[in-house]
Amino acid sequence: MRFEESIYFSLLPHNKLEFSFGNYYLFDNFVISELHEGIHFDWDKILEVIGALIDYYGEQIEIAYISNRVDSYSLEPQLWHKFHEEFDFIVAIATVAYNDFGYYTASIEKQFAQISLKRCEELPEAMDWVKNLKEFRRN
Template identity: 30%
Template structure:
């Protein structure tokens, strides 16, 4: 029987300049810091951690958009280079502006970002996608 979200073990938490990154066994949750411009260079920094934690295993990525920050959507065209084992990509959005941003980002991302209104639902979806 799968573990509930509350029972799931956090493997490691990083408080970085770009934000807070929480690693679970098969996925991560990132909360990008207020005002950061998240682009290819920041993604490469994050990929060093995903390589450390997931190695060659498929993993899920949840962007918990609790802060306001900017994204370089055209950098998504190189996402497979940065995260070759990324299997599922989700975002938790809290307003219409964030949802509109996801719609634009999806124009540049091959498999798209699935959006959710709360973190627990996103985590449940990610875990199902990774099974």
Template identity: 30%
Template structure:
């Protein structure tokens, strides 16, 4: 698995934020997260801080951002903590997980999918996830007709 820093996309990052539990690479329409080895990623200790900072930096509640979890390290996510994310009215345009097909990370991504309310995809390659994120970012907005 390739880290963003080792990819050709790194040069396009607008900003890099480093936390003790992971590194976040901000792009125009998406964020790539790389959580560190053996972290149990949860709302209270990790996600709340990230969401608040990204909300301020992107100047909205996330509705225009695709979040890519690039799982270059082995870590766990508390999937039920997604409830906190939605309780505070945060949203995402899409959520992608980049992982290897075999192993715990793949099965964890399937479990997380049950808790998501928006576009979610699992990829085996960071490049495919970024392409998908850019496609979501460029989709024309659909408006309901009032007539």
């Protein structure tokens, strides 16, 4: 389910960023990405998104990342390692996989991620998980 088709679209305040390769929905402490069918999400695209996120959240950014994989696209899993070497603002990742191949791909990426990566079957499951991360709990 695309975020805009979910009940949360009208319930949760957010901002939308549109790129040629996909859409990003920005919340207080997490981001939902929905990349377009068939694109290859490479380092240049990652840097474009990072620049926009830093512009939006500021230099002290600390967020969770939800990859809502409603469409099929490619990504080099080792880019997670490169990302964590250069940037350190994503505290956890939730990947929503809608089929076996997507789940398998997320399992491979989990091996390369240096932070917690949860594989989910539905967008609400991913959103609940990131909203309850200990990094975002207020005492």
